[in-house]
Amino acid sequence: MRTPLPLSIIKNETGKIYIPANFELKTTIKTVCFGTSSIECEAVQIDKQEIKVSEDIFDSLHIPYVSKTQLFVHEDTLFVGPLVGIFTAGFSESTIRPxxxxxxxxxxxxxxxKAVGAYVFVFGAKHIDWEKGTINGLFHHVNGWETIEVPFPNVIYDRLPNRKTERHKALQRVKHRLHNEYLIPWFNYGFFNKWEVHQQLEGDHRVSSYLPETHKNPSFTLIEQMLTKYQHVYLKPANGSLGLGIYQVLYDREKEDYFCRYRDENNQNRLQRFPSVEALINTHFRKRRLEDYIVQQGIHLIRVDHKTVDFRVHTNKDENGKWQVSVLAGKISGRGSVTTHLNNGGVVRTLDEIFPDTDEHNKITSSLESVALLLSEVIDSRQKGHIGEIGFDIGIDKHGKVWLFEANSKPGRSIFSHPKLRKFDKLSSQLPLQYAIYLTEATIKAPEEIFK
Incomplete structure (x- = not known):
């Protein structure tokens, strides 16, 4: 990991920047940049591992405050930062909870x-001043939130909260303009479509064996056929998230009854019996469209205390642009729940708690990590844009076979509520910023690779 350098201001000089002597300069430095702002300068090398800038440069570049930061050199230009913007929506007027x-x-x-050496702020469409080329970004310090005017950032991390917001045309125009007119790279540009991801992975022999049988826009006949084959299936929204709108359909061969497990509008787990698939669908899909759903093979998962278990694996790209596992945890389903999501009554457990036997723990951990990293690489190679993190819901059946249920480009963070997983919360917060540093340097030195 790169070591951040402390940046300070010089009061009695103008037009100068002092940088460490170990930075190899191939030509005379003429310009210094921060975000998309730049100014002419004179660079002086010193023996100390620090950056000093004259006050006029500090003010002209709109550097928000002195801090630890990175320094990049390319040809006759220095780049201080990076300046990372986190794009989202849903702002309030509160200064405490903006x-x-x-x-x-x-x-x-x-x-x-500070740990990674970057300036990071949150912003939305309303914070952009297109005429000045600046953003009134929200920064967070010990004393709380502060709005500071800064230039457009080097990199943008997309954290729009949901699919409905993402489809908003005004926000799409902002994203398009910053990416295409200002050539600012974005990562985690959008939510995954379950069916598209399934098709992409199905076409790659390295990972296709991890996929349950899945079909889009299922008919009554197809659902019946899959129930005969697997005894239970899942109906999931192709563009869903957080476990919402999922139905588990079960078939009792002896009584020839169909059962539907789901979560109702009052957030209660329900189980209903139906004489046919048609009756089930007609009851639950009067307001929903079956063509917006996928049907997925049910898997007989391993159990703990008679409850099913699946696993959440977060992967992130690091400062070298390489995938790594940032957290791994088990999720035990709640009583009568259709999924293991916490909002459905699920419980988070560490793998140590689920698998006290060391050999079994190590075997399961190694298997889940290797599969998640391979899936990350394949999805990354087949999706458009830059992806910095993925959250996987993965299962292991009673025979030890690994199955992928879902991949999420904006994974939830509820698993970090577990006391033993909080240290990984910090790691998974640092890694997107480390990847932003990687993207910044790559954009500076080889923009044709980033925008190809």
């Missing part, structure tokens, strides 16, 4: 900036 219920999440994310 991003509503997600304020704490963003505060934790911004708290990682």
């Amino acid at each position: 991003i509503g219920e997600r304020t704490l999440f963003f505060a934790k994310l911004l708290a990682a900036e």
Whole structure:
């Protein structure tokens, strides 16, 4: 990992920047940049591992405050930063909770900036001043939130909260303009479509064996055929998330009854019996369209205390642009729940708690990590744009076979509520910023690779 350098201001000089002597300069430095702003300068090399800038440069570049930061050199230009913008929506007028219920999440994310050496802020469409080329970004410090005017960033991390917001035309125009007119790279550009991801993975022999049988826009006949084959299936929204709108359909061969397990509008787990698939569908899909759903093979998962278990694996790209596993945890289903999601009554457990036997623990961990990293690489190679993180829901059946249920480009963070997983919360906050540093340097030195 790169070591951040402390940046300070010089009061009695103008037009100068002092940088460490170990930075190899192939030509005379003429310009220094911060985000998309730049100014002419004279660079002086010193023996100390620090950056000093004259006050006029500091002010002209709109550097928000002195901090630890990175320094990049390319040809006759120095780049201080990076300046990382986190794009989202759902802002409030509160100065204490400016991003509503997600304020704490963003505060934790911004708290990682000094450890990695970056300036990080949160912004939305309303914070952009297109005429001045600046953003009134939200920064977080010990004393709380502060709005500071900064230039457009080097990199943008997309944290729009949901698919409905993402489809908003005004936000799409902002994203298109910043990416295409200002050539600012984005990562985690959009939510995954379950069916598209399934098709992409199905076409790759390295990972196709991890996929349950899945079909889009299922007919009554297809659902019946799959129930005969697997005894239970899942109906999932192709563009769903957080376990919402999922139905588990079970078939009792002896009584020839069909059962539907789901979560109702009052967040209660329900189980209903039906004489036929048609009756089930007609009851639950009067307001939903079956063509917006996928049907997926049910898997007989391993159990703990008679409850099913699956696993959440988060992968992130690091400062070298390489995938790594940032957290791995088990999720035990709640009583009568259709999924293991916490909002459906699920419980998070560490793998140590689920598998006290060391050999079994190590075997399961190694298997889950290797599969998640391979899936990350394949999805990354087949999706458009830059992906910096993925959350996987993975299962293991009673025979030890690994199955992929879902891949999420904006994974939830509920598993970090477990006391033993909180240290990984910090790591998974740092890694997106480390990847932003990688993207910044790659854009500076080889933009044709980033925007190809």
